[in-house]
Amino acid sequence: MPKNLFDTKKIVDLGDLMSIGKIRIRILIVLLLLLLLLTACGKQSLFPVSRVIDGDTIEVWIGSSKEKVRLIGVDTPETKAPQEPVEPYGPEAALFTKKLVEGKSVRLEFDVQERDKYGRILAYVYLPDGTFVNAELLRKGYAKVLTIPPNVKYVDFFIKLERKAREEGRGMWALKAEN
Secondary structure (H helix, E strand, C coil): CCCCCCCHHHHHHHHHHHHHHHHHHHHHHHHHHHHHHHHHHHCCCCEEEEEEEECCEEEEEECCEEEEEEECCEECCCCCCCCCCCCCCHHHHHHHHHHHHCCCEEEEECCCCCECCCCCEEEEEECCCCCEHHHHHHHCCCCEECCECCECCCHHHHHHHHHHHHHCCCCHHHHHHHC
């Protein structure tokens, strides 16, 4: 017990404790700010789908403008090609994509090239629940694999999905088996 309340040794110890407390608070604040920064960087932007153009092309809002997005690695039968007839299973593929993404927001993942020669954004498309739209088209038989290097990130996965859909006669592959 100190001999008097103004014992300088005890005051210094109390000051040391306060300094240590302040340092701990500062470290805690820095760690919280770092955590917030990392969390913000990890968030993926979602873009509202304004319309479905066909089975493998959608239009999304990016800021205040609409941008066409061509799904990478997949090719659905044509429904909108100029001077070309509608291909078998094209309307079904477009309807599947429409039901999957219309009125929802999507996350876009890019590969090597950002745009194609027509100015469309090239992307892998995901729903907020994690559904990989490009893969679903292949898995359900609404698309076939279309590989255009250098955008080949998921080509092996896509080939497996298409092969399985074909073997099981899903979607357009049922039509091929009938003919």
